[in-house]
Amino acid sequence: MKIKANLISGRTADQGAHLEAKTHKGYFDACAYCELNSADLERLGASEGDSLKVTTEFGEVVVFAKANEGNPEGLAFIPMGPWANAVLSPDTHGCGMPGFKGVPAEIEVTDEKPLEMKALMRKYLED
């Protein structure tokens, strides 16, 4: 089962607390997840902690599932960081700012596990 979602990214306190500790596992835990409301998670057949694959026209990334009832249906949130940026829009529409909010995404359950920070970054060197 795949669902379509509107993807946004943003700050969280845990992400902020790891701004200067990005090599630590705490940063991975603070950023490598996608929040959906529980109705969306149910439609996906996913529980918190399951792996989700998030795909946009710009790439795909595997992150953990997290529930957040504050999200309206169809709104997906990934904390700002390398995992969110793997799938957000590089287009700045001529004003310098990339599209960090409002990127159409497809989300599905996967058996793959999220890559830790260094492995994720290594992919850019190999490309």
Next chain:
Amino acid sequence: MPVIKDAVCSLCGSLCDDITVTVEDNKITKIENACILGQSKFVGMFKHDRIETPMIRKDGELVPVPYEEAIEAAAKILVNSRRTLSYGWCSTSCEAVSGAIQLAEETGSVIDSTANVCHGPTALAAQEKGAPSATLGEIKNRADVIIFWGCNPVHAHPRHMVRYSSFSKGLFTEKGRKGRKMIVVDVRKTDTAKLADSYIEIEQGSDLLLVTALRSIVNGHEDVIPETIAGVPKAEVLELAETLKNAKFVCIFFGMGVTQSRSKYKNGDAMSSLISDLNQHTKAVMIGMRGHYNVTGFGQVATWETGFPMAIDFSKGYPYYNPGETGANDLLVRGEPDAAIIAAADPGAHFPQKAIRHLAKIPVIQIDPYANPTTEIADVVIPSAIVGIEAEGTAYRMDAISLRMKKLIESKFKTDEEIVKDLTAKVRELKRGA
């Protein structure tokens, strides 16, 4: 055991200047008043992954080298590059920013700040329409209606509400939270929204619609408003406009929800127009919730020195500014830079994949106290002292008030300011040799 009072927290744009720090054996052992982000900054420096020594990438691996060798390698990259991107400089002092601008001029580089992925559109909007503002002190003392629009201070600026806004008590706002109306406009019910008197949930990307509707109502044209706008029922929009008009002092704090969504800088532009409309009825101001503690300072210093707040291209021999063209992301996505120097910022973590892919292909010089995703693609890495803890310097709060950050402990690391001076001197030496 020295106890240092009124230290400035160099993490977020709130720049809290009431931190008490206890130092024992040149180590910070106790922090009072800081939030979880600030705590992590002050205490974390002994636990987090410091870059201990300069490094150069050899056969794919970063290997330690003496400091002079790293400076020489970095200077060579800069001298040999035809289009260098200098990026970041926002978690450091204004003095370092000034040096970085000089280095950019010397090397004909483009220099841009983290505003490129943050409040860059706000700076653009301010240039186009202005940004009626006030100090956080004014807001603490006077604002009776506070809007948080597309921002979530509970997470991003945890002490903001207590020190300067909704929960703070001031001269004319002695009732604190009880005497103020707090409104949150956002696309999801954030932890900040949960504390508000009213929460207005808008459809993501439709901020411009809502601001324009509010302007119409404030200007006496509520008849043009449809039954729902931006996903919000008309009645709610009318009520919001009434609250704004009848306030004594309105402050709209706005964040990435406004700058990063569709319409980008036009949102800030419209917001500024709304503020000016409101000033026909009452007193109203706007303040961007700035992220890095001195991103505002970069804008200030760059504006004094070049006339522009960010995205400044020195390749023509004079400062040229056009963020959609000279912004860091646009340059990288177009594959233009052939080298990059990155300091006090982390595009590896915060730029979209296409920009990072280009960074990974070109020589990257990193100056930072900590290893981070940018280190993974850097070719020369130069460790630096942490400003506000190991080095003093000036920073600007989100309301453009400058504060002097203290040095709290000794450090073996050079400051960003010293590193940039050394680099500039080496670049000049190499150029003379050429």
